[in-house]
Amino acid sequence: MVSIRDIAKKAGVSMTSVSYALNNNPKISKKTTEHIKQVAAELNYRPNAAARTLKARKTKKVGVFIKENKGIFFGDILAGIIETSAEAGFDTVVCTGENATDSLADGSVDGGIIMDDLITYDEMMQLADAGKKMVVLDRLFYHKNVRQVLLDNQRGATQMIEHLLTFPSAKTYIVTGNQDNFDSQERLKAIQKVIQHSPPPHSVQILTGEFELDGGLEAAELIMKEWTGEPVNVFALSDSTAVGMQRLFQEHGFVIGDQIRLAGFDNNLLSQYVTPPLTTVDYSTRSWGNEAATVLMALMTQKEAHHSLIPTTLMKRASTNND
Known part of the structure; x- marks a missing residue:
């Protein structure tokens, strides 16, 4: 199926220009409009149903743009988005793949929630300039048609590194x-500032x-190789x-919470059920999805x-203190 991205590429123009021309x-x-329409005809382009009816009504659909739909992390955020969108009368469509943003450009969805770092700045700017409404969860982006709903990474990372630095240790390792x-x-910036x-x-x-x-397995191998017998923070x-x-x-006999004080970030299910439980930074992925959808609806x-920040909380567990 021919998309407006295909037309833009052959015509040598932006997707926004194609949308304007069509x-x-x-x-x-x-002149530009005629050129684009000629290219569209050569490619046998046919607008989809959503594009044909866009002027008459909205689709009542929200697009969620993700690079990979896997794991609890994306699932919980998506659940929050679906929940809040449904309350407002919108369906949720998961958009993945190389040409995913075509659904925004051609009007198949009314707005987008972006969690795909493969979508470039230029692509975002073209869509925003064309009036497309978007919420980003994975970058800083400033435009009248875009809002940021970001995790408070810096607060969470600051609390964690301050916690770890209270322990006497030979060395502190940060694994990005x-x-x-x-x-x-963002987490690394906060850590470096504290240090x-x-x-x-x-x-x-x-x-x-x-x-x-x-x-982090290569990092773990290096840490074990460098270990001098004194406790280290990771x-x-x-x-x-x-x-x-x-x-x-x-597996190599190290005692977590004593010889190695280990911490993470996310408070996912794995962190709660390993032994000892993992010290981590907690936040609600579902609430993140709720907030993203709420901001997009507005x-x-x-x-x-x-713009909005999702709060984080330090969760102290036995992996950093084996007393």
Whole structure:
């Protein structure tokens, strides 16, 4: 099926321009409009049902744009979005894949909640400039048609590193997520700020991992190799990373909470049921989804809509104190 993205690529214009041309919007020149329509005809483009009826009515659908729909994390956020959207009379559509944002551009959905870092800044700007209403959960983005509903990463990371630095230790290791991950970047910024303003000496090493169960295994191997016999702190910026590391540490005979004080971030189910339970940063993923949908509804109905921060709370458990 030919999309407006395909037309834009062949015509050498933006998706916004294609949308304008197909809807006879005077914001672009007659020459450009004719060129785009010619390309559309050559590609045998046929607008979908939502696009054909967009002028007559709204679709009453919200698009949730995610890179991967897997795990409890996305499931709980999605549940919150569905719940709040349904209360407002909107259906929720999960949009994934390379051309996912076409559903926003062509009017298949009325607004979007963005959790896909593969959607670029330029793509977001084109959609926003075309009047598409969006809420972002994974980046900073400032536009009159976009609002941010972000996790308070900096508060959570600040509380955790301050907690860990109260313990005497030979070294503190920080295990991040992918370098392009927004949440990981924000958590690391907060940690670095605390360390810079804390009394020395602090021996801190930053290791790169992934927000997956096996995403910190290389870091764990390095930590065990460098261990001198004195307790060390390990702050993995995701519970999944921390739980995978905890298993490897224990397989090699290390005592969690004593020799290695281990902490994560997310308070997912795994963190509560490992032994010892994982010290972590708690927040409600369902409430995050609720808030994202609430803000989008306000934005789409021209009501007052503000940026929002989802609160975080430090959860102290036995993995950082084995007394």
